[in-house]
Amino acid sequence: MPEGVASGLEKGAPVRLDKVSFSYGSHGSYGEAPLVFDVDFATAKINAIMGPSGSGKSTLLNLVAGFETPQSGRVLIGGADVSAEPPSARPVSMVFQENNLFAHLSVEQNVGLGRSPSLRLTEADRAAIAGALARTGLAGKERRLPRELSGGERQRVALARVLVRDRPVLLLDEPFASLGPALRDDMLELVAAVHAERGMTILFVTHQPEDARRIGEHMVFLDNGLVAATGKADDFFAGAGPEAFRRYIGAGAGGAVSRDVARKRT
Ligand SMILES: Nc1ncnc2c1ncn2[C@@H]1O[C@H](COP(=O)(O)OP(=O)(O)OP(=O)(O)O)[C@@H](O)[C@H]1O
Numbered sequence: 001m002p003e004g005v006a007s008g009l010e011k012g013a014p015v016r017l018d019k020v021s022f023s024y025g026s027h028g029s030y031g032e033a034p035l036v037f038d039v040d041f042a043t044a045k046i047n048a049i050m051g052p053s054g055s056g057k058s059t060l061l062n063l064v065a066g067f068e069t070p071q072s073g074r075v076l077i078g079g080a081d082v083s084a085e086p087p088s089a090r091p092v093s094m095v096f097q098e099n100n101l102f103a104h105l106s107v108e109q110n111v112g113l114g115r116s117p118s119l120r121l122t123e124a125d126r127a128a129i130a131g132a133l134a135r136t137g138l139a140g141k142e143r144r145l146p147r148e149l150s151g152g153e154r155q156r157v158a159l160a161r162v163l164v165r166d167r168p169v170l171l172l173d174e175p176f177a178s179l180g181p182a183l184r185d186d187m188l189e190l191v192a193a194v195h196a197e198r199g200m201t202i203l204f205v206t207h208q209p210e211d212a213r214r215i216g217e218h219m220v221f222l223d224n225g226l227v228a229a230t231g232k233a234d235d236f237f238a239g240a241g242p243e244a245f246r247r248y249i250g251a252g253a254g255g256a257v258s259r260d261v262a263r264k265r266t
Pocket residue numbers: 024025051052053054055056057058059060
């Protein structure tokens with residue numbers, strides 16, 4: 001990966017979408033309203049991104065990652081305009097809900113890709129990979145193929161790769177949505193612990209209010225292709241969020257603002 005954009009960035013680079021507009025297909029000519037994002041994410045914090053299905057959460061992450069290109073406006077990471085940069089040149093890592101791994105490569109190789117796309121690894125790379133595998137509870141599973149792992153273990157491999165890449169921005173697109181509640185809890189703990197160590201800026205798309213409540217520090221709420229509200233996650237869950245947010249989590253999680261939902265880490 002080209003190091004140009006990443007080098008010199010401190011941990012937890014600021015991420016900003018400056019009047020970004022985007023529409024799929026024929027640039028909106030069939031009447032689809034464009035998605036418009038004008039937002040600053042909290043630097044070095046865990047930003048929860050929530051909103052109804054179709055509100056634009058994945059599109060927003062893809063614009064930051066470079067898988068989509070704005071029709072107008074700018075994507076700024078660490079103050080630099082990366083709008084024209086391909087994904088590989090952007091100082092970000094991304095973990096999806098699934099399919100993060102290459103099926104024919106071992107755990108160790110999948111993690112190694114975070115260090116070198118050609119898997120030409122130095123001793124220092126190998127040490128970093130071993131450290132990341134230990135950190136994510138995968139020591140001893142180095143030689144396994146992804147199909148020989150559980151769903152949770154596969155997501156741990158993806159997180160181990162994030163660790164060895166060591167980028168200042170981490171994009172998480174519902175990475176634990178297909179895991180059961182106990183496993184999801186473990187993974188949230190791991191993300192929170194990694195964030196405490198590394199301090200990267202995290203953009204965390206989730207449909208689960210309890211997940212956002214548990215590790216989210218800042219909230220970005222999308223509605224209908226727009227940033228409808230932003231603020232401290234605690235304030236949103238204390239009922240100070242917009243009516244649309246209360247309706248959303250009320251409908252989606254049976255009144256998740258109540259106190260008995262997973263308590264936030266301190
Ligand atoms: N590849 C695509 N081509 C055309 N339209 C798309 C494409 N991907 C998404 N859209 C549309 O863009 C809008 C935003 O979609 P997006 O996937 O970003 O929403 P989301 O908030 O992530 O939804 P979900 O919570 O269901 O994953 C939706 O109206 C969706 O139908």
